[in-house]
Amino acid sequence: xxxxxxxxxxxxxxxxxxxxxxxxxxxxxxxxxxxxxxxxxxxxxxxxxxxxxxxxxxxxxxxxxxxxxxxxxxxxxxxxxxxxxxxxxxxxxxxxxxxxxxxxxxxxxxxxxxxxxxxxxxxxxxxxxxxxxxxxxxxxxxxxxxxxxxxxxxxxxxxxxxxxxxxxxxxxxxxxxxxxxxxxxxxxxxxxxxxxxxxxxxxxxxxxxxxxxxxxxxxxxxxxxxxxxxxxxxxxxxxxxxxxxxxxxxxxxxxxxxxxxxxxxxxxxxxxxxxxxxxxxxxxxxxxxxxxxxxxxxxxxxxxxxxxxxxxxxxxxxxxxxxxxxxxxxxxxxxxxxx
Amino acid sequence: xxxxxxxxxxxxxxxxxxxxxxxxxxxxxxxxxxxxxxxxxxxxxxxxxxxxxxxxxxxxxxxxxxxxxxxxxxxxxxxxxxxxxxxxxxxxxxxxxxxxxxxxxxxxxxxxxxxxxxxxxxxxxxxxxxxxxxxxxxxxxxxxxxxxxxxxxxxxxxxxxxxxxxxxxxxxxxxxxxxxxxxxxxxxxxxxxxxxxxxxxxxxxxxxxxxxxxxxxxxxxxxxxxxxxxxxxxxxxxxxxxxxxxxxxxxxxxxxxxxxxxxxxxxxxxxxxxxxxxxxxxxxxxxxxxxxxxxxxxxxxxxxxxxxxxxxxxxxxxxxxxxxxxxxxxxxxxxxxxxxxxxxxxxxxxxxxxxxxxxxxxxxxxxxxxxxxxxxxxxxxxxxxxxxxxxxxxxxxxxxxxxxxxxxxxxxxxxxxxxxxxxxxxxxxxxxxxxxxxxxxxxxxxxxxxxxxxxxxxxxxxxxxxxxxxxxxxxxxxxxxxxxxxxxxxxxxxxxxxx
Numbered sequence: 001x002x003x004x005x006x007x008x009x010x011x012x013x014x015x016x017x018x019x020x021x022x023x024x025x026x027x028x029x030x031x032x033x034x035x036x037x038x039x040x041x042x043x044x045x046x047x048x049x050x051x052x053x054x055x056x057x058x059x060x061x062x063x064x065x066x067x068x069x070x071x072x073x074x075x076x077x078x079x080x081x082x083x084x085x086x087x088x089x090x091x092x093x094x095x096x097x098x099x100x101x102x103x104x105x106x107x108x109x110x111x112x113x114x115x116x117x118x119x120x121x122x123x124x125x126x127x128x129x130x131x132x133x134x135x136x137x138x139x140x141x142x143x144x145x146x147x148x149x150x151x152x153x154x155x156x157x158x159x160x161x162x163x164x165x166x167x168x169x170x171x172x173x174x175x176x177x178x179x180x181x182x183x184x185x186x187x188x189x190x191x192x193x194x195x196x197x198x199x200x201x202x203x204x205x206x207x208x209x210x211x212x213x214x215x216x217x218x219x220x221x222x223x224x225x226x227x228x229x230x231x232x233x234x235x236x237x238x239x240x241x242x243x244x245x246x247x248x249x250x251x252x253x254x255x256x257x258x259x260x261x262x263x264x265x266x267x268x269x270x271x272x273x274x275x276x277x278x279x280x281x282x283x284x285x286x287x288x289x290x291x292x293x294x295x296x297x298x299x300x301x302x303x304x305x306x307x308x309x310x311x312x313x314x315x316x317x318x319x320x321x322x323x324x325x326x327x328x329x330x331x332x333x334x335x336x337x338x339x
Numbered sequence: 340x341x342x343x344x345x346x347x348x349x350x351x352x353x354x355x356x357x358x359x360x361x362x363x364x365x366x367x368x369x370x371x372x373x374x375x376x377x378x379x380x381x382x383x384x385x386x387x388x389x390x391x392x393x394x395x396x397x398x399x400x401x402x403x404x405x406x407x408x409x410x411x412x413x414x415x416x417x418x419x420x421x422x423x424x425x426x427x428x429x430x431x432x433x434x435x436x437x438x439x440x441x442x443x444x445x446x447x448x449x450x451x452x453x454x455x456x457x458x459x460x461x462x463x464x465x466x467x468x469x470x471x472x473x474x475x476x477x478x479x480x481x482x483x484x485x486x487x488x489x490x491x492x493x494x495x496x497x498x499x500x501x502x503x504x505x506x507x508x509x510x511x512x513x514x515x516x517x518x519x520x521x522x523x524x525x526x527x528x529x530x531x532x533x534x535x536x537x538x539x540x541x542x543x544x545x546x547x548x549x550x551x552x553x554x555x556x557x558x559x560x561x562x563x564x565x566x567x568x569x570x571x572x573x574x575x576x577x578x579x580x581x582x583x584x585x586x587x588x589x590x591x592x593x594x595x596x597x598x599x600x601x602x603x604x605x606x607x608x609x610x611x612x613x614x615x616x617x618x619x620x621x622x623x624x625x626x627x628x629x630x631x632x633x634x635x636x637x638x639x640x641x642x643x644x645x646x647x648x649x650x651x652x653x654x655x656x657x658x659x660x661x662x663x664x665x666x667x668x669x670x671x672x673x674x675x676x677x678x679x680x681x682x683x684x685x686x687x688x689x690x691x692x693x694x695x696x697x698x699x700x701x702x703x704x705x706x707x708x709x710x711x712x713x714x715x716x717x718x719x720x721x722x723x724x725x726x727x728x729x730x731x732x733x734x735x736x737x738x739x740x741x742x743x744x745x746x747x748x749x750x751x752x753x754x755x756x757x758x759x760x761x762x763x764x765x766x767x768x769x770x771x772x773x774x775x776x777x778x779x780x781x782x783x784x785x786x787x788x789x790x791x792x793x794x795x796x797x798x799x800x801x802x803x804x805x806x807x808x809x810x811x812x813x814x815x816x817x818x819x820x821x822x823x824x825x826x827x828x829x830x831x832x833x834x835x836x837x838x
Contacts, residue, residue, distance in 0.1 A: 196448060199437075199456050203445065206434035213432045214497075215420060215449045273436030 013267045013318060017282040024289055031297035040293070042172035048288045049181045050243065051259055052281060053236035056188050057229040058263045059280045063192070064225055065205040065272025066124030067260070070113060071233040072252040073135035078106035078230075079237030081143050083153055083247045092154040102238050103231040109135055110230015111223065118222035132253065139249055148247040161245040177239050184235060189277035201225060205272030257305075261312035262287040269319060287311060344372050346405075347504050347536050348393065348424065353402035355388050362388040364560045365402070370505055370536035375527060377539045377547040377568070380557035381580055381772035382742045386540050389557070390507055393538070394426045395419035407504075420450065423504030427511060431494040435483035439476050440465035443496045450501060468500045472526060488519040495526060499535075506530060507538045512546055513769070516632040516798065517836075524550050542580070542772045544573040545801075556580055581774040589827070590780075591625070592788060594808050598622040599657070601792040602674075602761050604643065607652030612638040613816040616652070620761060620792040625783065627803040627827075628796045630813030631836060637679065639813065640763050640796045644676040645669040657760060670699075675759030677750050679766045679796075685750040686738050693720045693734040695749050700756045723752040727782060744775020751782060762786070765796040780806045800829050812836060 029036040054071055061068040082102040086092060109131070117127050150158055163176035192198040200221050203211045212218050241247050266283025268275025290307050294300075299307075346369035355363040363385045370376055380386050391397035393404070395414035403410050406422045414422070433442050444461040465478050474492055482490055491511065498506055508527075512520045527537055527550055541547050547554060548568055555565040556579040564579045602620040607613065613635040620626050630636040642649040645663045654663050654672070661672040669676070678685050686695055697704065697716055704712045704719075724734050727748045731741060738749055747767065754762055767783070768776040784806060787793050797803055803810050810822045812835045820835045 194456055196453050196456050199441065199445070199448075202437060203434050206436040207432065210432035210434060213416075213426075213428070214446045215417060269436075273434070 014276065014279045014282060016318075017265065017267070017279065017286065021282065021286050021289065024286065028289075028293055028297050032293075035293060035296050037172070038168040038170040039172035040296075042168060042174055044285070044288055044292055045178065046175050046243065047292055048284050049175070049177055050236050050240045051255070051262060051288060052181060052284045053184060053232060053239060054255075054259045055262050055266070055280050055284050056185060056277065057232040057236070058259055059266070059268050059275050059277065060188070060192075060201060060225060060229055060232075061124065062263055062268045062270065063205045063272060063275045064201045064222065065208065066117065067270070068113070068124065068128045068226075068229060069256045069260075070109075070128035070132040070135060071229065071236070071259070072255055073132040073139070074106050074109045074230050074233040075237030075240065076249060076252045077109060077135045077139045077143070077237075078102040078234035079241045080139060080148075080247050080249045081105050082238070083148055083157065083241060084144055084146075086154045087148055087152050092156055095156045095160065098154065098156065099235065099238055102234040106234025106237070107227045107231040110233070111227040113230065114223035114226025117226065118219040136253055143249070145249055147249075150245040153241070153245065153247065157242055158245060160242050175243065177242060180235070181239065184232070185277055185281065188232075192277065197221065197224070202273055205269075205274070207273075257312065258287050258291065258308055259284075261308050261315065264315035264319070265311055266315075267319075270316060283315075344374075346371050347407070349405040350389075350393065351403050351405070353389070353392055353399045353404075355385075355392065355397065355399050361560045363392075363399070366557070366560070366562045367402075368555055368562070368565070370538055371553075372504070372534045372536050373531050374552050375531055375537045375539055375550050376553045376555065377541060377551035378555050378557060379541060379544075379547050379576060379580055381542060381774055382744070383559070384557040384580070385560040386557055387509070388560075390426060390509055390538075390540060393419070393505075393507060394424060420446075420501075423502055424507070425498035425501070425503040425505065426507040427491070427494045427498055427509065429509045429511075429513060431490050433482045433490055433494055433497075436481060438479055438481055439485065439489075439493045440478040442482055442493050443468060443478075443500055446497055447501050464500055465496065468496045472496065472499070472529060474526070487514045488516075488522070491515070491523065492526075499530070503535060505536045505538065507540065509540050510542070511539070512541065512543060518631075520546065544576050544773065547576060548573060558582060577773055580772075583774075588805060589825075590784070590805055591808060592784070594621065594624055598624065598790075601657055602643075603653075603655040605653040605655070607639070607642060607649045607654070609638065609642060609647070609649045611816075612647075613642070613649075613813070616818060618811060618818065620794060622760075622790045622792055623787050624808045625787050625793045625795060625806055627807035627810040628794060628813060629798055629800070629803060629810060629832065629836065632798070634813045635816040636796050636813045637765055638816075640676070640765050640794065643669065643794075644674055644763055646676075670757070673760035675754035675757055675762045677747075677754055677762070677764040677767060679769070685753070686746060688739040689737060691735045691737055692724070692729065692731055692741075692749055695738055696720050696723050696734075696752045696756055699753055703757075719756055723756060727752050727755075728778065742772075742775070744771045744779065747771055747775070747779055748782070751779070755786065759791065761792045761794070763794045763796070766799075767795060767797065768799060768802055776802070800832050803827065803832060804829055 054075065057071050058068055079102055082098055082105065086098065113128060113131055116122060117124050160176065164173040165176050165178060166174040192201070200211065200216045203216055204218055204221060208218055237252065240252060262283035263280055264270060265286055266275065266279035268280065287308060290311065291304055294304055294307060349369040351367050352365045353363050354365055366385065366389060378386055378389065388397065392399050395416040395418055398413045403412055404414055440462050443465040447464060448456065462478060469476055469478065474496070476489060476492055482493060485493065511523060515523060530537055539550060548571060551568040553565070554568045554571055554576065556563045556576065558580060598621040600619060601622050604616060604618045607616040616639055628636050628639065638647065641647045643654065643663065645666045645668050648664050654661050656672045656674065661668060663669050663672065687698065697720065701711065704716050706712045720734050729745050729748050731745060738746055741749065768779055771779065780802065783793055795803065795807065804827055807827055810827050810832060811818050812820045812832065822831055
């Protein structure tokens with residue numbers, strides 16, 4: 001099984017994805033002369049940051065055998081509540097405190113998801129579909145529906161909005177927020193690979209009943225996981241506010257499809273138990289590449305949604321085909337006996 | 340056993356009821372280090388409940404458990420694990436997406452309450468236990484890619500990587516071939532030498548007698564008998580399990596010499612699987628096909644039924660040549676097939692017995708307006724329900740609530756309702772207990788007597804001996820020998836299989 005070709009392909013088709021990205025990039029470069037510039041590249045990096053944070057959360061849930069569609073609602077709920085609180089009180093407690101508040105809010109919303117899902121063993125899609133609308137409704141009714149512009153945001157946020165890590169010579173720049181985003185990605189990759197908690201997530205996604213039998217506390221792990229993913233969504237929401245320099249309570253919700261498509265393309269199994277951070281990063285890049293640049297190559301932007309939908313189907317089909325191949329039983333007849 | 344050791348685990352007078360039904364009625368059993376203790380019983384005899392109580396998954400209504408010298412009313416799963424009780428479940432409970440090494444080490448990593456995982460430690464732990472048991476497993480491979488037998492080895496290693504004192508194996512041989520069973524027994528004996536108390540739960544008589552030092556037999560939740568295995572024969576165990584005389588002897592009515600030739604297969608070939616297969620089947624005949632796993636025996640059956648069609652060769656059904664390129668072709672030619680994995684391939688588990696019975700023959704109940712003839716359907720269902728003696732409250736019962744033997748009968752009913760001329764059965768009694776097995780074979784004999792031609796693909800030798808008119812032995816994709824009539828004896832088949 002582990003041949004040279006197999007290694008190149010990666011455990012979750014990561015190699016294949018790299019190849020697809022290269023093909024798309026080459027095709028776009030041929031189709032449009034303005035595509036292959038540093039500006040395009042840094043715009044891609046910038047637009048991938050928030051989706052990547054969300055995608056990491058979706059990845060964790062998907063590995064555990066679930067699917068989460070409430071993360072955009074949690075993200076905007078947590079981020080908006082935080083900056084609204086700062087605005088209304090005319091406070092600026094500093095970035096760290098703002099992030100902590102957002103993460104606590106996000107964590108609590110995630111905890112609610114986790115408790116409902118784990119305790120009552122309900123299907124994750126339906127539960128998070130429900131909580132998504134609940135969170136959004138609560139946000140708009142009780143917290144506020146006002147658009148908060150740059151001038152009303154805490155200074156610590158607006159100041160960070162314009163910090164460039166590096167200005168590229170040919171135009172374009174690398175935003176400072178790449179640092180926390182990469183940090184989060186590395187941390188999650190580390191957690192998945194090297195902690196018992198991370199391995200337990202894979203185990204639960206592989207076979208929840210078996211996990212229970214070897215002594216993994218499944219309910220506890222799931223509740224913890226959903227809380228963590230809620231906090232992660234809050235980080236994504238804050239990054240979104242910082243990059244966009246505004247807080248709009250109507251934002252983010254509706255982007256689920258792009259994120260889930262990216263994670264599935266990145267090789268995470270919709271049946272649970274499989275997926276990697278590296279693959280997810282690639283999946284996000286591919287989806288953003290398509291989203292950002294279809295217009296550049298002359299395809300009307302109305303096709304964007306269809307393109308992402310097709311990518312999602314493609315990802316799922318690739319997985320299904322992979323499963324069939326691995327299931328096919330080996331033929332054991334050793335040799336043809338010649339008469 | 341000459342050395343009398345103290346039991347490591349004892350259960351006393353355990354009673355367990357589920358909603359008023361007695362699953363266990365005052366059962367006591369003790370497990371001694373270095374002894375293999377077989378618990379035998381039919382489906383529903385209480386074996387699984389007993390395992391659940393020992394592993395702490397279920398709490399008994401009354402009775403007590405003594406483990407490591409302390410007596411208590413029940414165990415929790417974690418107490419059981421910490422006291423050294425390990426269960427290898429029938430489905431192994433492994434993680435298909437993780438490597439063999441991680442599966443093996445997971446349990447001890449969790450037991451040590453570790454926070455961080457270390458690949459080095461995992462492989463060291465896994466290699467140590469694999470080495471101690473003298474096994475060969477590809478530790479880096481994902482469990483999903485391993486064979487069933489290797490998965491079981493992984494489960495055994497996992498159970499023993501900690502300090503297991505009691506190992507419970509629930510029906511460990513169900514999915515294994517003869518050679519794999521032999522290998523498993525070698526390992527069980529090695530465990531015995533290490534002083535592990537093994538509780539081996541099974542309903543296969545020959546295995547029970549082969550491996551056990553002590554036998555306990557359960558029937559309907561009651562302990563019927565217990566004693567040293569030397570005191571038992573397969574006949575006495577079967578009698579204790581079923582409560583009646585069960586015969587596995589040859590029970591074959593002579594074939595009518597004028598019976599018509601139903602099936603004539605000539606030169607059937609599919610490269611890599613089988614080559615130049617010739618076989619024939621007459622009305623009323625029961626033909627057995629056997630061979631080792633991978634010999635091509637199942638592939639031949641699947642080709643005749645069009646699941647994976649042959650590349651060349653002729654299939655003549657009742658004198659007429661048919662090209663079998665798909666399942667549809669086979670069904671049209673009058674061939675029925677009961678698949679190997681009956682639970683996933685042959686039944687709608689959540690549908691009723693009635694719906695399952697007519698599932699594949701609805702076409703034949705069409706009225707002239709293209710609607711279903713409800714009355715005729717009801718009659719057929721009632722007739723089949725009675726004819727096959729399915730034990731269920733009524734035909735509306737859901738199939739997954741049935742025992743293995745009854746589920747198998749529903750599959751048979753489904754195929755019989757199509758009134759096939761030829762019925763091919765792949766492993767018809769795999770996973771079925773001995774009483775049901777006898778009845779299923781009796782039903783097949785009845786159907787054959789009514790003129791159907793029956794082919795049984797099986798590696799259960801007693802089953803072939805007891806019911807077949809002829810047995811073909813397949814070896815490396817070819818039919819290597821044919822046994823007819825009284826030549827069909829267990830040792831004859833065994834010798835030819837090994838050749």
